[in-house]
Amino acid sequence: MDLTALNMCSYGLYILTSKKGDKVNGQIVNTVFQVTAEPPTIAVSVNKLNLTHEYISESKVFTASILSTEAPMTLIGKWGFKSGRDTDKFEGTDYKLGKTGAPIILDSTVAYLEAQVVNTTDVGTHTIFIGKIVDCGVIRDGEPMTYAYYHKVKKGKTPERAATYVKDESDKKEAKELKKYTCSVCGYVYDPANGDPDNGVKPGTAFESLPDEWVCPVCGATKDQFSPED
Ligand code: FE
Numbered sequence: 338m339d340l341t342a343l344n345m346c347s348y349g350l351y352i353l354t355s356k357k358g359d360k361v362n363g364q365i366v367n368t369v370f371q372v373t374a375e376p377p378t379i380a381v382s383v384n385k386l387n388l389t390h391e392y393i394s395e396s397k398v399f400t401a402s403i404l405s406t407e408a409p410m411t412l413i414g415k416w417g418f419k420s421g422r423d424t425d426k427f428e429g430t431d432y433k434l435g436k437t438g439a440p441i442i443l444d445s446t447v448a449y450l451e452a453q454v455v456n457t458t459d460v461g462t463h464t465i466f467i468g469k470i471v472d473c474g475v476i477r478d479g480e481p482m483t484y485a486y487y488h489k490v491k492k493g494k495t496p497e498r499a500a501t502y503v504k505d506e507s508d509k510k511e512a513k514e515l516k517k518y519t520c521s522v523c524g525y526v527y528d529p530a531n532g533d534p535d536n537g538v539k540p541g542t543a544f545e546s547l548p549d550e551w552v553c554p555v556c557g558a559t560k561d562q563f564s565p566e567d
Pocket of ligand 1: 520521522523524525553554555556557558
């Protein structure tokens, strides 16, 4: 059995939100899909350990805001690698409350689907929530982010990315000899050939030369939580 076959499945990337009383929370998921057209119904699989799972279980409502390819890594890091138990993910994020009271994320999203839970299935580590759509809409023009796009382009592993950000070949050659460093928290790879242009780090900057206050652009881990790649 070759489990890498599972990597060939296609997914989108969503911020899944819910509420509990007057509190709100959300997280990134890649597991939203439509299950029927009439009535329009979607399903989402959520890890039982997550705070959003607790909120959906209690309020029976959720909203999936569909991320755009323009979404910055910092947004994905905040919503995907941090817990609402430790940080207020909504601080600095533009959102509005939907019909059900579950938030709709307006930053870096192209559309939203708001649903009322009509059924749940226990699948061990996760629960599948099945929700009838009560409201949905398009927020702006743009390409929805796919999971593959997130891995290939947003993590800077494609040549296109390097071609965009590496200004000349001599920089590129030197940078190739510099070591890549991996974040132990989220798996982000700092590649000196790309630098971290979103945060003002030029291509060709060695990991050792990054300022002490530099943090992982995805999850916010500090430099000491990185280790060199072999
Ligand atoms: Fe990280």
